[in-house]
Amino acid sequence: MDNINQVLIVGGTHGNELIGVYAIKKFQRSHPLIQRPSFVTHTLLANPGAIAANVRYLDQDLNRAFVDSAAPSPANAPSYEQQRAAELRAQWGQPESPVDLLIDLHGTTANARVMLILDDLNPFTLHLAAYLSRCQPHLRVYSSSGSGRRQDSLRSQARYGIGIEVGPVAHGTLRADLFQQTEATVLAALDFVEQLNQTGTVPADLPRSVTCYCYRQALDYPRDEQGQLQAMIHPDCQFRDYEALHPGDPLFLSFDGDTIPYQGETVTYPVFVNEAAYYEKHIALYLTEQQIIPLP
Amino acid sequence: MDNINQVLIVGGTHGNELIGVYAIKKFQRSHPLIQRPSFVTHTLLANPGAIAANVRYLDQDLNRAFVDSAAPSPANAPSYEQQRAAELRAQWGQPESPVDLLIDLHGTTANARVMLILDDLNPFTLHLAAYLSRCQPHLRVYSSSGSGRRQDSLRSQARYGIGIEVGPVAHGTLRADLFQQTEATVLAALDFVEQLNQTGTVPADLPRSVTCYCYRQALDYPRDEQGQLQAMIHPDCQFRDYEALHPGDPLFLSFDGDTIPYQGETVTYPVFVNEAAYYEKHIALYLTEQQIIPLP
Numbered sequence: 350m351d352n353i354n355q356v357l358i359v360g361g362t363h364g365n366e367l368i369g370v371y372a373i374k375k376f377q378r379s380h381p382l383i384q385r386p387s388f389v390t391h392t393l394l395a396n397p398g399a400i401a402a403n404v405r406y407l408d409q410d411l412n413r414a415f416v417d418s419a420a421p422s423p424a425n426a427p428s429y430e431q432q433r434a435a436e437l438r439a440q441w442g443q444p445e446s447p448v449d450l451l452i453d454l455h456g457t458t459a460n461a462r463v464m465l466i467l468d469d470l471n472p473f474t475l476h477l478a479a480y481l482s483r484c485q486p487h488l489r490v491y492s493s494s495g496s497g498r499r500q501d502s503l504r505s506q507a508r509y510g511i512g513i514e515v516g517p518v519a520h521g522t523l524r525a526d527l528f529q530q531t532e533a534t535v536l537a538a539l540d541f542v543e544q545l546n547q548t549g550t551v552p553a554d555l556p557r558s559v560t561c562y563c564y565r566q567a568l569d570y571p572r573d574e575q576g577q578l579q580a581m582i583h584p585d586c587q588f589r590d591y592e593a594l595h596p597g598d599p600l601f602l603s604f605d606g607d608t609i610p611y612q613g614e615t616v617t618y619p620v621f622v623n624e625a626a627y628y629e630k631h632i633a634l635y636l637t638e639q640q641i642i643p644l645p
Numbered sequence: 646m647d648n649i650n651q652v653l654i655v656g657g658t659h660g661n662e663l664i665g666v667y668a669i670k671k672f673q674r675s676h677p678l679i680q681r682p683s684f685v686t687h688t689l690l691a692n693p694g695a696i697a698a699n700v701r702y703l704d705q706d707l708n709r710a711f712v713d714s715a716a717p718s719p720a721n722a723p724s725y726e727q728q729r730a731a732e733l734r735a736q737w738g739q740p741e742s743p744v745d746l747l748i749d750l751h752g753t754t755a756n757a758r759v760m761l762i763l764d765d766l767n768p769f770t771l772h773l774a775a776y777l778s779r780c781q782p783h784l785r786v787y788s789s790s791g792s793g794r795r796q797d798s799l800r801s802q803a804r805y806g807i808g809i810e811v812g813p814v815a816h817g818t819l820r821a822d823l824f825q826q827t828e829a830t831v832l833a834a835l836d837f838v839e840q841l842n843q844t845g846t847v848p849a850d851l852p853r854s855v856t857c858y859c860y861r862q863a864l865d866y867p868r869d870e871q872g873q874l875q876a877m878i879h880p881d882c883q884f885r886d887y888e889a890l891h892p893g894d895p896l897f898l899s900f901d902g903d904t905i906p907y908q909g910e911t912v913t914y915p916v917f918v919n920e921a922a923y924y925e926k927h928i929a930l931y932l933t934e935q936q937i938i939p940l941p
Contacts (some may be wrong), residue, residue: 519815
């Protein structure tokens with residue numbers, strides 16, 4: 350694998366996901382923590398406007414704003430996040446000085462524990478995932494490949510991009526345990542890169558495979574003709590991210606107390622169950638397939 | 646005790662506390678649920694602008710906007726919530742047709758379980774609290790008397806006002822179990838009022854006392870000179886609402902991992918620990934005193 354020369358750690362892509370914001374502030378205050386001899390580590394607070402307002406975004410989701418530059422520009426004046434995406438692309442997305450690894454820090458109201466988001470299952474990210482799984486027992490690996498997230502996310506600007514998504518944590522709040530797990534996961538990722546750069550190889554004692562929850566489908570809440578919610582996540586499904594959901598299992602509970610079962614035909618493993626920011630996207634949860642992926 | 650003739654159930658005083666909003670929508674759809682023979686039950690979505698925007702408030706906290714009408718009016722144009730407070734006062738705060746009981750539904754990111762908020766420990770609310778404690782094992786009683794909440798809250802407009810505050814739930818989300826506990830608590834409160842009106846007396850088999858967590862003090866997070874957070878709620882304190890906190894117990898954890906102990910001199914019982922909306926109010930938690938209050 351090629352050397353990693355530049356790493357960018359990002360928080361505040363969503364302004365009210367405070368764990369990432371405060372982790373970046375800590376790394377900026379204590380830069381030696383994230384320095385390693387063989388590469389340069391940068392830090393970034395991606396959406397300062399949203400951070401200051403303590404909201405996810407001001408005009409639109411920054412992490413969906415990195416649309417292909419060949420796409421026609423919108424007729425209206427660019428939104429705050431469109432401008433911000435253009436600035437970030439100019440600063441960090443240049444082919445002549447690429448960010449080799451971008452680590453984007455997030456929080457979720459779902460019971461993600463420490464979710465490592467991989468947009469792309471390549472040898473580098475799979476070995477990194479295996480290494481982090483060994484260091485961090487709460488870690489789960491989610492593959493967003495197939496969800497389209499690689500196309501328009503901030504992570505798309507780097508050669509390799511990973512997300513670290515911790516939860517459950519309410520937006521606009523900190524949780525000390527998840528803060529510490531975020532920090533430990535970032536530092537372990539930097540250690541992995543350092544070892545890879547120094548030795549040209551990955552540790553010999555890694556697990557031989559990675560258990561990966563692979564995106565298959567997004568499911569919305571039941572809604573009426575006006576788009577109004579008709580049901581909530583069922584208590585038997587709430588906080589049960591990564592747990593098997595079988596056909597017929599309780600999935601939603603209507604406001605009148607009626608259980609609405611999962612109607613799929615095969616077992617699935619929900620993630621991002623009851624994420625606050627996904628109500629407006631009409632997403633109640635993602636359905637994934639659990640796969641054991643051998644290391645290349 | 647006098648008859649209760651008009652009850653007003655309110656949700657959406659804070660627009661992103663969805664359990665209250667959807668409980669009111671359900672009660673409006675299924676009005677017979679909340680009808681009782683001896684009194685009239687009304688429903689209200691208090692802050693429609695904030696509900697539509699899925700935020701706590703548009704300009705200022707509506708539940709702090711019911712300032713004394715004798716107070717001088719602000720020099721600037723009234724905020725959305727000031728206008729809304731004036732409308733609500735005109736509609737519901739008239740002495741000639743008083744709301745006898747106002748039940749205000751809230752959600753919190755703190756581990757409130759089902760918190761019954763009493764602004765005022767009078768015979769009616771204490772008997773109601775005793776009745777609800779018997780019906781609802783998750784219920785805890787918090788007395789905000791002494792916190793000043795009675796002065797400027799929506800509840801101040803009624804003869805008797807109670808809050809039902811459920812958590813932990815992230816703002817902008819629903820939780821089915823807490824939705825059902827909210828609904829059950831409201832319906833039990835209506836049953837209590839019906840019985841009181843019909844018989845002129847409270848049930849004979851009520852507990853003889855109510856355990857009440859009484860507000861004593863608000864504590865802020867440790868901050869630096871610029872007001873920036875320096876620490877988070879300690880993992881040993883997170884979600885430990887209503888549990889004894891002794892002098893020297895861990896209270897905060899700095900971003901560098903240092904424990905900051907509770908420095909009070911007596912045991913206290915925190916509530917509203919790590920409530921998202923209180924960061925901007927510079928409140929990390931409330932300290933309460935646990936009191937056993939005999940029924941009058």
